Amino acid sequence: MLELRKVSKSFFPGTPNERRALVDVDLSLAPGDFVTIIGGNGAGKSTLFNAVAGNFLIDAGNILLDGKNITFLRDYKRARQIGRLFQDPLAGTAPNMTIEENLAMAYLRGIKKGVSLGLNKKDEEFFREKLSELGLGLEDRLKTKMGLLSGGQRQAVTLMMATIVPPKLLLLDEHTAALDPGTAEKVSELTRKIVERDHITTMMITHNMQQSLEMGNRTIMMDEGRIVLDLKGEERAGMTVDGLLALFRAHSEKEGDNDRLLLS
Numbered sequence: 614m615l616e617l618r619k620v621s622k623s624f625f626p627g628t629p630n631e632r633r634a635l636v637d638v639d640l641s642l643a644p645g646d647f648v649t650i651i652g653g654n655g656a657g658k659s660t661l662f663n664a665v666a667g668n669f670l671i672d673a674g675n676i677l678l679d680g681k682n683i684t685f686l687r688d689y690k691r692a693r694q695i696g697r698l699f700q701d702p703l704a705g706t707a708p709n710m711t712i713e714e715n716l717a718m719a720y721l722r723g724i725k726k727g728v729s730l731g732l733n734k735k736d737e738e739f740f741r742e743k744l745s746e747l748g749l750g751l752e753d754r755l756k757t758k759m760g761l762l763s764g765g766q767r768q769a770v771t772l773m774m775a776t777i778v779p780p781k782l783l784l785l786d787e788h789t790a791a792l793d794p795g796t797a798e799k800v801s802e803l804t805r806k807i808v809e810r811d812h813i814t815t816m817m818i819t820h821n822m823q824q825s826l827e828m829g830n831r832t833i834m835m836d837e838g839r840i841v842l843d844l845k846g847e848e849r850a851g852m853t854v855d856g857l858l859a860l861f862r863a864h865s866e867k868e869g870d871n872d873r874l875l876l877s
């Protein structure tokens with residue numbers, strides 16, 4: 614489904630500030646894979662997502678999505694096939710537009726029509742039904758402006774927007790990290806439910822080691838721009854947080870940098 618072949622990206626190349634954010638990254642995701650991504654600060658996790666989403670062109674390597682080479686495809690074209698959620702619930706939605714208008718934009722973008730906000734009763738019913746899946750009572754607030762929702766409600770609607778037309782790939786960049794624990798748990802549950810139901814190939818960055826083992830079917834660990842661990846199957850099923858930490862220590866390039874793997 615997604616394939617990265619020897620993908621590299623440096624910032625400020627050839628200067629004393631050079632940062633090798635991705636180094637020869639090879640990664641292959643099967644359709645329906647749900648991969649959690651862990652690693653310390655600056656390990657390259659967000660850069661990996663930015664490379665896949667097309668925020669910049671990579672320096673070397675190739676990126677294939679569903680068999681098509683998207684290495685040079687512009688970001689807005691990739692966005693039709695790749696959904697993305699960020700830590701900030703304010704990202705990715707229009708606060709002055711209603712919930713219904715936001716959903717309509719996402720829906721029309723997903724089905725590749727132009728953006729038009731002429732909504733009919735049938736559309737309204739469809740959005741109402743979709744919102745009721747969230748279990749937050751938002752189906753009765755279609756005309757409410759997005760900006761008036763709480764962070765958790767917004768993140769749930771953003772998740773709905775990103776998946777209303779199931780994307781080929783869903784990128785979740787610590788999308789529950791800014792929420793209170795109860796709300797975070799709820800949004801995580803919704804994520805699990807939607808991803809499983811629609812078999813969406815998903816990558817999720819998290820600093821929560823427990824969550825990295827509980828959600829999805831595969832866990833990769835990054836360090837210094839490289840994938841240093843790829844856990845799946847029985848090895849992952851039998852893994853504990855302590856075991857994961859021990860593996861991080863074993864794979865980490867630098868001595869004594871174990872604290873860089875944030876825990877929660």
Ligand SMILES: Nc1ncnc2c1ncn2[C@@H]1O[C@H](COP(=O)(O)OP(=O)(O)OP(=O)(O)O)[C@@H](O)[C@H]1O
Nearest residue numbers: 624632633634652653654655656657658659660661
């Ligand atoms: N736009 C940019 N310009 C310059 N350097 C960047 C840029 N984006 C990332 N970097 C650098 O690339 C490296 C990888 O950063 P990245 O944000 O991918 O790490 P991360 O694993 O997502 O970390 P965190 O957990 O802190 O979010 C870091 O050294 C970072 O400073």
